[in-house]
Amino acid sequence: xxxxxxxxxxxxxxxxxxxxLSRSLGLLSLxxxxxxxxxxxxxxxxxxxDDSPQARAALPAIGLRELAPxxxxxxxxxxxxxxxxxxxGDAMDLTLLGRALxxxxxxxxxxxxxxxxxxxGITVVDVIATLRATRARKARERLIRMTVAVTVNTPASEAYxxxxxxxxxxxxxxxxxxxxxTDLRRSHWIARGPAGRRIEWDxxxxxxxxxxxxxxxxxxxxxxxxxxxxxxxxxxxxxGTEVRVQLGYAPPAGGLGRAVAKLFGxxxxxxxxxxxxxxxxxxxxxxxxxxxxxxxxxxxxxxxxQRPAQPLPTGPRR
Amino acid sequence: xxxxxxxxxDSVKVVDVPEPKIMSPRDAIVKISTTAICGSDLHLxxxxxxxxxxxxxxxHEFLGEVVEVGxxxxxxxxxxxxxxxxPIACGRxxxxxxxxFSVCENSNPNAGFAEKLLGHSPAxxxxxxxxxxxxxxxxxxxxxxxxADVGPLKVPDDVPDDQAVLxxxxxxxxxxxxxxxxxxxxxxxxxxxxGPVGLLAAASARLLGADRVIVIDRYPYRLRLAExxxxxxxxNYEQVDVLDALNELTAGRGPDACIDAxxxxxxxxxPALYAYDRTKQAVxxxxxxxxxxxxxxxxxxxxxxxxxxxxxxxxxxKFPMGALMNRSLIMRTGQCHVQRYTRPLLExxxxxxxxxxxxxxxxxxxxxxxxxxxxxxxxxxxxxKVVLKV
Ligand SMILES: NC(=O)c1ccc[n+]([C@@H]2O[C@H](COP(=O)([O-])OP(=O)(O)OC[C@H]3O[C@@H](n4cnc5c(N)ncnc54)[C@H](O)[C@@H]3O)[C@@H](O)[C@H]2O)c1
Ligand SMILES: [Zn+2]
Ligand SMILES: [Zn+2]
Numbered sequence: 121x122x123x124x125x126x127x128x129x130x131x132x133x134x135x136x137x138x139x140x141l142s143r144s145l146g147l148l149s150l151x152x153x154x155x156x157x158x159x160x161x162x163x164x165x166x167x168x169x170d171d172s173p174q175a176r177a178a179l180p181a182i183g184l185r186e187l188a189p190x191x192x193x194x195x196x197x198x199x200x201x202x203x204x205x206x207x208x209g210d211a212m213d214l215t216l217l218g219r220a221l222x223x224x225x226x227x228x229x230x231x232x233x234x235x236x237x238x239x240x241g242i243t244v245v246d247v248i249a250t251l252r253a254t255r256a257r258k259a260r261e262r263l264i265r266m267t268v269a270v271t272v273n274t275p276a277s278e279a280y281x282x283x284x285x286x287x288x289x290x291x292x293x294x295x296x297x298x299x300x301x302t303d304l305r306r307s308h309w310i311a312r313g314p315a316g317r318r319i320e321w322d323x324x325x326x327x328x329x330x331x332x333x334x335x336x337x338x339x340x341x342x343x344x345x346x347x348x349x350x351x352x353x354x355x356x357x358x359x360g361t362e363v364r365v366q367l368g369y370a371p372p373a374g375g376l377g378r379a380v381a382k383l384f385g386x387x388x389x390x391x392x393x394x395x396x397x398x399x400x401x402x403x404x405x406x407x408x409x410x411x412x413x414x415x416x417x418x419x420x421x422x423x424x425x426q427r428p429a430q431p432l433p434t435g436p437r438r
Numbered sequence: 439x440x441x442x443x444x445x446x447x448d449s450v451k452v453v454d455v456p457e458p459k460i461m462s463p464r465d466a467i468v469k470i471s472t473t474a475i476c477g478s479d480l481h482l483x484x485x486x487x488x489x490x491x492x493x494x495x496x497x498h499e500f501l502g503e504v505v506e507v508g509x510x511x512x513x514x515x516x517x518x519x520x521x522x523x524x525p526i527a528c529g530r531x532x533x534x535x536x537x538x539f540s541v542c543e544n545s546n547p548n549a550g551f552a553e554k555l556l557g558h559s560p561a562x563x564x565x566x567x568x569x570x571x572x573x574x575x576x577x578x579x580x581x582x583x584x585x586a587d588v589g590p591l592k593v594p595d596d597v598p599d600d601q602a603v604l605x606x607x608x609x610x611x612x613x614x615x616x617x618x619x620x621x622x623x624x625x626x627x628x629x630x631x632x633g634p635v636g637l638l639a640a641a642s643a644r645l646l647g648a649d650r651v652i653v654i655d656r657y658p659y660r661l662r663l664a665e666x667x668x669x670x671x672x673x674n675y676e677q678v679d680v681l682d683a684l685n686e687l688t689a690g691r692g693p694d695a696c697i698d699a700x701x702x703x704x705x706x707x708x709p710a711l712y713a714y715d716r717t718k719q720a721v722x723x724x725x726x727x728x729x730x731x732x733x734x735x736x737x738x739x740x741x742x743x744x745x746x747x748x749x750x751x752x753x754x755x756k757f758p759m760g761a762l763m764n765r766s767l768i769m770r771t772g773q774c775h776v777q778r779y780t781r782p783l784l785e786x787x788x789x790x791x792x793x794x795x796x797x798x799x800x801x802x803x804x805x806x807x808x809x810x811x812x813x814x815x816x817x818x819x820x821x822x823k824v825v826l827k828v
Contacts, residue, residue, distance in 0.1 A: 271532075273530065273531050273532045273535065359532065360532060390550065393550065394550060397549060397550070400531075400543070400544065401528075401544045404528060404530045404531050404543075404544055405464070405528040405530055405531075405544050405585070406463065406464065406510065407462045407463060407464065408462075409462075409528075409544055409545055409546075409547050409562070409584070410461045410462060410547060410584075411547050411548075411562060411571045411572045411573045411574075411584075412458075412495075412572060412573060412574040412582075413491070413494075413547075413548070413568050413571065413572020413573070414547040414548060414571070414572055415461065417547050418547045418548070418549060418550065426491065426548075426568055426572055427491075427572075428443075428491045428492065428493030428494050428495075428572075429491070429493075429494040429495055429565065429568070429572045429573055429574045429575070430441070430443070430455045430456070430493055430494070430495055430574055431455060431456045431457060431458040431459065431574055431582065432456065432459070433455075433456045434456065434459070
């Protein structure tokens, strides 16, 4: 089997990364749940609720309630939903604690107050985790994935070499203004947005198999998470090389998302196909192919707004 | 500079436009001295090929002097006299390496658009709509020639402009039409259309050893050229039933090979039938009027070759697939892979085997291009081919 296919590129492969935060919350739920079930007395004493029989009776139920989100969060299925249920639980606990605080005094009141503060803190964390998970889910829903291929009349090694020098990418990917290699694996990418707006990110090559394939992804913290993989498959009988590209990106919501959407046009796959056509042109002929009607080369998007087939009006040549 | 621009259906105009510039390292700029109007230009003129824009510069048959070369054009220098093949071809893709220059995989920047109509894209062509690239054409004072290290052919001094300019298109096209017939000793070859392409196909069939050549058209002056310069027997389809006549001439066998040098605007002498396809074409139910093609298929002897060099753009109605299939016919076709033929045909001209310039009937100054289109369209004044002098 092709080793590349085992490389984890979550944005491409559609796996759902488990964030550290929702995992921690899962562990916390587990600890609280188990604690409340097996040792309600100890928990009641710590929280200053050991004087109330109802509270002690309620604790195992609360423990049971915690186990569901614990399981959900640790299995990393629908984290947003489970952290959301934790927020609801937190609200219930805070209400109960508020009442408990009102009719207690002395050491017990102090303990209830501390518990309330801790739960309030956890609530904030739960809310943050819920928002994050929801954002991640929405980004995943917006994730745009495509696979496109072209055949080039060069050996795989040559096609690989050209692509591996990431600074070559803007020569055929029109939406890129520049790519700068910062070291052997990392690079800084600048995309041309509409109305002169630039979108920048850092990326790294996560798998590199000379003459066979390259996989890359944006580094965490990128506003437009993206990843890609290109494979160079040599053809028999001197027929050149198949260049097979997989790309995925998750445009954010809002203004930036709209800018990204504009960047890739209504048919993002068509644009990548054009990019590959240009890749072929540059590799085989040395340059992007230009005509008077399409002076910047291939672009299906601009095909409808072509200029007439006349030389560009930039003054006399001689 | 002055250039011939397409202004809409049945309308061209000589307009002032900027001079072309080098856009890529493999470009050259050619100062044009002789350029020609082709039957293909008539299809554009009539608005039958899609994707023309007002202001597009026409012309794909031109010859001139190199006035500027890009840094990667090592084989040409300023001052060289060159003829430029009409298909633009990179010379490096697999199709070009196989000699299939008119289906170069790189030279059409509007390939995505062409794929939607044609499945895959053909090469870019000078002055031949945005479907084949949106390249400015050569009925102008200057032209930018992409991949100048591959296409243009240096013309020796002993070959005059009027012979050499025909190497840009019609002579290679006619020759390829004949070559695709795979002519064997004793073969009878029939050619539909006595325009420049058909006439040169007939002459080429002779060069390639055909025993008899039969040319079909309705213009006596064109048929006369076929008799005089290609030693052809001729049929005027307005006077005889072509299928009967061909059977008669071949004692029932049918021609061994049939060349369609008419294309999508073929004419029919039966007004009702002509009106049927003409109307469908006008309302765009079919894009072609394929009378000559249908007839060529029906006429061809079983197991013979139907060679199609006449141009088509879209879809053909009532295509006699049954005849093609049941009678083991072979159909070959294509835009001419001109780059493959320029050198050997130049040599044939220099050896005196053929002088293709017999097809030229009119020499006009560039400024008279609109008049040239008109008389060529209407076949006035015994017009066969118009060459424009710049
Ligand atoms: N394959 C190529 O690379 C290539 C290159 C150049 C031209 N072409 C095409 O070749 C065709 C001919 O070009 P041309 O310059 O000789 O044009 P042209 O218009 O001078 O010649 C066409 C001839 O066909 C005749 N004709 C019309 N209907 C006919 C019919 N039913 N039967 C017999 N003859 C008929 C016309 O009377 C005319 O003489 C055009 O379609 C042109 O686009 C193809
Ligand atoms: Zn032509
Ligand atoms: Zn090519």
